[in-house]
Amino acid sequence: MKKKWLGAIGSAALAASGLGVYLSNRLMYYRKKEEQFILDREVSAKRIDLKRYEELPKEEVWIHSSYGYPLKTVFIKPFPESKKFMIFAHGISESKTNSIKYMNLFLKFGFNAVLYDHRRHGESGGETSSYGHYEKHDLKNVVDELLIREGENTFFGIHGESMGAVTTLLYAGTLEDRADFYVADCPFSEFSAQVAHQLKRVLKIPGEWLMPLADVFLKLRDRYSFKDVSPLQAIQHIEKPILFIHSLGDDFILPEMSKDLFDHKKGPKRIYLAEKGAHAQSLNENPEDYERAVSGFLADFFPGREWPNL
Numbered sequence: 001m002k003k004k005w006l007g008a009i010g011s012a013a014l015a016a017s018g019l020g021v022y023l024s025n026r027l028m029y030y031r032k033k034e035e036q037f038i039l040d041r042e043v044s045a046k047r048i049d050l051k052r053y054e055e056l057p058k059e060e061v062w063i064h065s066s067y068g069y070p071l072k073t074v075f076i077k078p079f080p081e082s083k084k085f086m087i088f089a090h091g092i093s094e095s096k097t098n099s100i101k102y103m104n105l106f107l108k109f110g111f112n113a114v115l116y117d118h119r120r121h122g123e124s125g126g127e128t129s130s131y132g133h134y135e136k137h138d139l140k141n142v143v144d145e146l147l148i149r150e151g152e153n154t155f156f157g158i159h160g161e162s163m164g165a166v167t168t169l170l171y172a173g174t175l176e177d178r179a180d181f182y183v184a185d186c187p188f189s190e191f192s193a194q195v196a197h198q199l200k201r202v203l204k205i206p207g208e209w210l211m212p213l214a215d216v217f218l219k220l221r222d223r224y225s226f227k228d229v230s231p232l233q234a235i236q237h238i239e240k241p242i243l244f245i246h247s248l249g250d251d252f253i254l255p256e257m258s259k260d261l262f263d264h265k266k267g268p269k270r271i272y273l274a275e276k277g278a279h280a281q282s283l284n285e286n287p288e289d290y291e292r293a294v295s296g297f298l299a300d301f302f303p304g305r306e307w308p309n310l
Helices: 002-028 035-044 050-055 096-107 135-150 163-175 191-202 207-222 231-237 255-264 287-301
Strands: 058-064 070-076 084-089 112-116 155-161 181-185 242-247 269-274
Touching: 002 207, 035 096, 058 135, 070 096, 070 135, 084 096, 084 135, 084 163, 096 112, 096 155, 096 287, 112 135, 135 155, 135 163, 155 163, 163 181, 163 231, 181 287, 191 207, 231 255, 242 255, 242 287, 255 269, 269 287
Parallel strands: 084 112, 084 155, 155 181, 181 242, 242 269
Antiparallel strands: 058 070, 070 112
């Protein structure tokens, strides 16, 4: 009888270990899109004009991450005398190519641009994705490089989409509130809530059953836990203006998460909830309203600056 119990316990432990590895693999090695697929998609949708992009004055730069891998970065300066810059942080599974459409919008307002690939994405190094936990330090490395090149008096904002938005908020709320403003497009509010939502949505399993197991294996394998990725906690320490953006039709990261973040943000803030679009589709589906939201945000909080096309 004792051997049967020991065998049953061993089998259960083995099954739990296998499930823990599976769940943590899904998070650490989230399936990426091929770079050619992203480029073809954006060109086909006319969100990228390759000829126009190639004509922009640019410099490709490798930035050294604090974690030891290279970050592929592109500095784009169509306004060489301007000290206005935007840094763009893309979402999970995407690359800096996906940020070009956002760059095109901010070029209208006279910003130069910095595009870069997150760790484990595009041309950058790094082995795992951590949904902002390690990525926020990479973003700081990009900010540092920008200010070394352009000077401490550089006026700059950071635009993040999805994981990039989470990375932006974690950077500003836990490392340094150094940018002049932030645009957070479809971020989640708590990593634990997002994982639970996806477990229920994709695997049809109540998240609370598997969350503790996934958290333990994530901590063991990648040295951080769900509680370490909390934009809702970080938002309380951000003083600079934030524009929150989310599509009401987003069922991947629910729009209620941006509403919650907006409610918890103290000080200057705006929110734009797009009527149309799924996850990370607010600009694609509502280009004119998106541009108005950005222009109104800039005019409200930086009225002393010149804003073309406002």
